Amino acid sequence: MKKIFITRKIPQKAVDFLSERFDVEYNDSDIMLPKEELIGRVKDKDGVLCLLTDNIDSDVISAASGKCRIFANYAVGYNNIDVKAASSKGIIVTNTPGVLDDATADLAWALLFAGARRVVEADRYVRDGKFDSWKATLFLGMDISGKTMGVVGSGRIGTNFAKKAKAFGMDIIYTSRHRSERFEEETGGRHVSKEELFRESDFVSLHIPLTEGTMHYVSERELDMMKNSSVLINTARGPVVDEKALVKALQSGQIWGAGLDVFENEPQIEKELYSMDNVVLLPHIGSATVGTREEMGMIAARNIADVLGGKAPENCVNP
Ligand code: DGY
Numbered sequence: 327m328k329k330i331f332i333t334r335k336i337p338q339k340a341v342d343f344l345s346e347r348f349d350v351e352y353n354d355s356d357i358m359l360p361k362e363e364l365i366g367r368v369k370d371k372d373g374v375l376c377l378l379t380d381n382i383d384s385d386v387i388s389a390a391s392g393k394c395r396i397f398a399n400y401a402v403g404y405n406n407i408d409v410k411a412a413s414s415k416g417i418i419v420t421n422t423p424g425v426l427d428d429a430t431a432d433l434a435w436a437l438l439f440a441g442a443r444r445v446v447e448a449d450r451y452v453r454d455g456k457f458d459s460w461k462a463t464l465f466l467g468m469d470i471s472g473k474t475m476g477v478v479g480s481g482r483i484g485t486n487f488a489k490k491a492k493a494f495g496m497d498i499i500y501t502s503r504h505r506s507e508r509f510e511e512e513t514g515g516r517h518v519s520k521e522e523l524f525r526e527s528d529f530v531s532l533h534i535p536l537t538e539g540t541m542h543y544v545s546e547r548e549l550d551m552m553k554n555s556s557v558l559i560n561t562a563r564g565p566v567v568d569e570k571a572l573v574k575a576l577q578s579g580q581i582w583g584a585g586l587d588v589f590e591n592e593p594q595i596e597k598e599l600y601s602m603d604n605v606v607l608l609p610h611i612g613s614a615t616v617g618t619r620e621e622m623g624m625i626a627a628r629n630i631a632d633v634l635g636g637k638a639p640e641n642c643v644n645p
Contacts, residue, residue: 328372328634333359333380336400340623344375347631365389372396373630378403384411391415396633398626401613402426402483403563404643405536413644420629420641422622424482426613431487433612434531434561437585440606441557442529443467447603468528468555468582471495476527477515478543479562480506484533488513499523502534524551529559536563544568549575557583561612564589573598576605587612 327349332341335356344350351367353359358379359367368374368390376382378401387408390397396418397407404421412419440446448465451457475491477484480502488498489512498515500506501523509515524530530552534540544558545568552558558581560567569590575581576599583604589595592610599605613619629639 329370330373330375330630331367331371332375333364333367334377336375336377336626337620337623339620340375340627343624343627344630348373348634361385368394373398373634375400375626375630376407377401378406380406382407382412384408387411387415387417391417396420396630396639398629398639400622400626403535405563409644418633418639419643420626420633420639421643422625423641425621425625426618427482427486429615429618430483430561430612431490433587433608433614434483434487434533434559434585435490437559437561437587437606437608438470438529438531438557441559441583441585441604442470444603446606468557470529473497473528474499474526476500476523476530477513477533478502478520478523478530479533480504480509481533483561484531485509485512487531487533488515496529499526520548521551524548525553527556528553529557531559532562532566534562534566536565540566542566542568542571544572546571546574549580552581554579555582557581557585559585561587564592569596569599572596573602576602 330344330348330350332352335354341352364380364386368386371394373396374394375398382397394417397412398420399407402421402423404419407419409419444465444467471494473496475496475498477488477500480500491498492513498513499518500509500515501518501520505517543566549571572584573596576584585606587608588610599607629641632639
């Protein structure tokens with residue numbers, strides 16, 4: 327029987343699916359394995375279901391090579407995997423696109439609302455027993471309808487997010503390497519340069535993958551272009567934003583607020599952020615709905631079953 331390793335706790339449905347077909351070794355402790363242990367456990371496996379917290383670098387890939395046919399990542403982003411090294415060893419890498427578009431776009435909206443309307447700060451105020459009267463100037467936030475929404479990235483999640491902006495009567499602009507007819511048809515958004523987007527937007531939401539080219543895509547330069555009344559939302563990957571530069575921009579009032587689901591050195595966070603009221607902090611829960619996380623597991627499991635059954639998987643990311 328072919329052997330599978332699941333590196334960390336995932337919804338049970340996918341574990342059951344794989345266990346019915348393969349000999350499954352499962353780290354169900356939800357503790358991230360240290361590199362040496364990961365290396366030891368991938369060695370004799372035909373397939374590995376890994377998570378975005380696993381650094382599948384060339385050492386791990388070399389250890390798996392020979393027998394292993396697939397690393398199925400339980401995420402749409404796959405910056406945690408050295409795909410080039412995997413390809414050189416003939417190992418297929420897959421991801422879980424599509425199923426998490428709504429959940430991730432919805433969470434970006436949750437951050438946008440929370441940031442614009444100071445929801446978390448106001449909740450703390452009530453819990454602290456400070457709510458003594460309605461006040462005309464209490465927790466004034468930013469309007470959303472009629473404002474300019476800047477979307478970075480025109481892929482599935484960016485498009486889904488922008489469709490929702492349309493429903494709020496926002497003026498949508500977007501930036502991406504190429505114009506996207508689909509994005510424009512579905513959202514009415516207008517393609518602009520990166521500079522125009524950062525200058526014109528009242529809200530900027532990031533929906534690009536982490537690659538060498540998008541590392542610190544938002545740095546001091548971009549933050550300096552943003553309006554003092556603007557809010558930055560990041561549900562993509564932490565290193566897309568220079569977190570130290572963001573702290574400065576929030577401290578100085580260069581931008582009005584931020585909503586962050588991802589961080590540059592997760593789970594470490596720039597310590598100044600903890601005490602700032604103008605930023606909402608979430609623990610990377612973009613796709614965290616019951617249905618989405620279950621389906622992500624099933625997609626990863628089906629990719630493994632396909633590859634080990636000699637079929638091309640649906641979500642191969644090797645070039
Ligand atoms: C992904 O799938 O890449 C997400 O970050 C998981 O929430």
